[in-house]
Amino acid sequence: MAKPQFDFVMRRALVTGITGQDGSYLAELLLEKNYHVHGTIRPRADPAKSWIAHLLSNPTLHERMVLHQICLTDSESVKDLVAAAAPDEIYHLAGQSHVGLSYEIPQETCEFAVLSALRLLESLRSQCPGARFFSASSAAIFGRPTVAPQDEQTPIAPVNPYGCAKAFATHLVRAYRESYGLFACSGILYNHESPRRGPNFVTRKICRAAAAIKAGLQQELLLGDLEAKRDWGHARDFVKAMWLMLQQANPDDYVLATGVSHSVIDVLDAAFGSLGLEWRTYVRQDPALVRPREPVALLGNSRKARVILGWEPTVSFEEMIREMTFAEVERLGTGVSPE
Amino acid sequence: MAKRALITGITGQDGSYLAELLISKGYEVHGIVRRTSSQNTARLEQLCQSGNTPAGKLQLHYGDMSDSASLFRVIKDIGPDEVYNLAAQSQVHVSFENPEYTTDVTATGTVRLLEAIRLSGLRPRFYQASSSEMFGLAQESPQRETTPFHPRSPYACAKVHAYWATVNYREAYGFHASNGILFNHESPRRGEAFVTRKITMAVARILAGIQDKLCLGNLDACRDWGYAKEYVEAMWLMLQQEKPDDYVIATGETHSVREFLEVAFGYAGLDWQNHVVVDPNLCRPAEVGHLVGDASKAEKCLGWKPRIRFKELVRLMVDADVALIKSQQGRGQTAV
Numbered sequence: 001m002a003k004p005q006f007d008f009v010m011r012r013a014l015v016t017g018i019t020g021q022d023g024s025y026l027a028e029l030l031l032e033k034n035y036h037v038h039g040t041i042r043p044r045a046d047p048a049k050s051w052i053a054h055l056l057s058n059p060t061l062h063e064r065m066v067l068h069q070i071c072l073t074d075s076e077s078v079k080d081l082v083a084a085a086a087p088d089e090i091y092h093l094a095g096q097s098h099v100g101l102s103y104e105i106p107q108e109t110c111e112f113a114v115l116s117a118l119r120l121l122e123s124l125r126s127q128c129p130g131a132r133f134f135s136a137s138s139a140a141i142f143g144r145p146t147v148a149p150q151d152e153q154t155p156i157a158p159v160n161p162y163g164c165a166k167a168f169a170t171h172l173v174r175a176y177r178e179s180y181g182l183f184a185c186s187g188i189l190y191n192h193e194s195p196r197r198g199p200n201f202v203t204r205k206i207c208r209a210a211a212a213i214k215a216g217l218q219q220e221l222l223l224g225d226l227e228a229k230r231d232w233g234h235a236r237d238f239v240k241a242m243w244l245m246l247q248q249a250n251p252d253d254y255v256l257a258t259g260v261s262h263s264v265i266d267v268l269d270a271a272f273g274s275l276g277l278e279w280r281t282y283v284r285q286d287p288a289l290v291r292p293r294e295p296v297a298l299l300g301n302s303r304k305a306r307v308i309l310g311w312e313p314t315v316s317f318e319e320m321i322r323e324m325t326f327a328e329v330e331r332l333g334t335g336v337s338p339e
Numbered sequence: 340m341a342k343r344a345l346i347t348g349i350t351g352q353d354g355s356y357l358a359e360l361l362i363s364k365g366y367e368v369h370g371i372v373r374r375t376s377s378q379n380t381a382r383l384e385q386l387c388q389s390g391n392t393p394a395g396k397l398q399l400h401y402g403d404m405s406d407s408a409s410l411f412r413v414i415k416d417i418g419p420d421e422v423y424n425l426a427a428q429s430q431v432h433v434s435f436e437n438p439e440y441t442t443d444v445t446a447t448g449t450v451r452l453l454e455a456i457r458l459s460g461l462r463p464r465f466y467q468a469s470s471s472e473m474f475g476l477a478q479e480s481p482q483r484e485t486t487p488f489h490p491r492s493p494y495a496c497a498k499v500h501a502y503w504a505t506v507n508y509r510e511a512y513g514f515h516a517s518n519g520i521l522f523n524h525e526s527p528r529r530g531e532a533f534v535t536r537k538i539t540m541a542v543a544r545i546l547a548g549i550q551d552k553l554c555l556g557n558l559d560a561c562r563d564w565g566y567a568k569e570y571v572e573a574m575w576l577m578l579q580q581e582k583p584d585d586y587v588i589a590t591g592e593t594h595s596v597r598e599f600l601e602v603a604f605g606y607a608g609l610d611w612q613n614h615v616v617v618d619p620n621l622c623r624p625a626e627v628g629h630l631v632g633d634a635s636k637a638e639k640c641l642g643w644k645p646r647i648r649f650k651e652l653v654r655l656m657v658d659a660d661v662a663l664i665k666s667q668q669g670r671g672q673t674a675v
Contacts, residue, residue, distance in 0.1 A: 175490060
């Protein structure tokens with residue numbers, strides 16, 4: 001049987017961490033753009049209970065998706081995967097992304113970030129040197145910056161195990177780009193949230209608690225530093241920039257951020273406010289939740305991405321927190337949540 | 340009671356000089372060595388010879404930077420006052436061939452060691468061997484403690500990672516942990532794959548009539564070359580300070596490989612141009628910029644200053660290799 005003609009132009013993407021928040025939004029975007037999407041999942045993971053369940057249960061989309069169970073720190077499997085998927089684009093999003101957790105499991109955080117980046121870059125070099133590579137870096141590489149906002153020129157100076165691991169990967173991507181001429185880029189991502197954010201992140205924790213308190217299922221909420229400020233954007237906006245970075249003529253690193261800073265109190269106001277609640281009645285501060293070392297004034301300047309990629313965040317902070325809170329209310333009603 | 344020091348990478352150039360220095364200061368020195376089929380303790384020979392070191396002053400333990408349990412056990416058993424982390428896959432060129440191994444030992448190995456110390460509950464002072472390679476495509480010249488890093492090789496990326504891990508354990512857990520950002524430092528004990536030693540060994544062999552050609556990569560590469568024996572003093576000084584900090588250790592002079600050739604061959608009465616062959620395969624995929632360090636902070640805070648300068652360093656390395664080849668020939672050994 002003759003192959004349908006579009007097969008010849010259909011681009012192939014490989015997404016590591018496809019079941020996560022960013023991976024699932026990126027998979028949606030790529031499928032919408034008619035890509036063939038290969039994704040990696042951990043051995044024993046159940047994708048039917050993940051954020052891509054809705055894509056897998058859609059027969060038309062499912063046809064264009066292939067999932068690979070793989071340990072990304074195993075060099076042979078990574079090489080075989082890259083050879084088999086023969087991707088035009090690789091998006092490396094997999095990794096433990098919680099700063100607090102990186103103090104609990106520093107070796108695991110470090111080994112995974114370091115080895116997965118290395119093995120993918122080495123496989124890219126040997127199997128498909130023409131493919132384009134995106135690596136998810138983080139604002140955590142700037143640590144405790146002395147200037148705000150930060151941009152691509154800000155010195156890398158991480159202050160926690162997660163930031164150290166991400167800084168390594170960022171340097172490595174640049175070294176491989178400069179040494180071997182690979183089309184390899186890092187997106188230096190500031191915080192980006194959504195209803196699919198992991199439950200141990202403060203935004204999701206707050207939105208979830210607001211919904212549970214509203215439903216009478218929870219009485220109080222313990223939080224760390226309420227004054228902590230972050231530059232919070234919407235993950236759906238951020239994955240568009242990842243894709244745009246790989247459509248350029250030249251590979252480069254870009255800061256991706258909203259450029260607007262909000263405090264944990266702002267999240268509380270927006271989340272509890274959207275349900276007509278006063279957060280001060282329910283929130284207690286727990287010193288045990290304050291991190292050993294808190295980065296300050298993390299605020300990104302994504303001018304370069306705006307000018308060169310034509311990228312711009314479209315969802316406002318308030319809209320995002322409202323969406324996240326309403327999603328939690330819905331989940332409580334249906335009892336359905338992937339975690 | 341004598342102070343106890345633990346040195347990773349004790350069998351290397353710096354490790355052996357540091358062990359000698361610490362023993363001369365009355366320390367009990369412990370070293371971690373990898374088990375290999377070929378004995379690699381040649382640089383410790385002088386120390387190990389009976390009479391040179393009081394009994395029990397130098398003890399070697401099997402361990403590996405890729406094995407966290409071994410690091411934890413050694414630290415628990417010894418209870419060191421000072422830990423010097425010198426272990427690494429330290430050849431930049433090799434790191435392009437073996438990026439994973441380089442990273443595992445150099446970056447993750449440092450995280451393992453710091454974490455082993457943290458979990459041991461002990462709080463020895465910690466020295467991390469950082470490198471001028473971290474500056475790579477240097478953003479300013481000369482490079483100092485505040486110069487941003489732009490690593491250009493897997494080795495340099497791994498060293499930057501280890502640097503920040505050290506800073507992080509200092510800030511997050513209050514470790515007395517310091518980085519010495521050492522510019523190139525050479526000696527007769529430098530590994531023979533490094534360009535300086537490769538040149539001085541070639542000079543000695545050419546003089547002895549057992550070699551004619553010398554293959555080298557980029558002759559224009561410029562480095563700030565100091566004497567390793569002096570640099571280990573700076574390591575020790577850093578751990579004697581009240582507060583931990585990071586210091587650049589350098590001579591402040593930069594010289595090209597070509598200049599090194601001129602001095603080394605010229606000292607032996609030879610013309611390097613008759614012997615050197617440039618092999619593009621030996622050039623790095625990405626070369627670093629002109630590396631030259633500003634060690635004024637170390638001079639001000641540690642009272643450390645380099646004494647041996649470039650020409651003297653090259654000559655002492657040539658002298659040592661000429662003597663080495665002579666002794667090998669005297670013993671009827673074939674130089675390998």
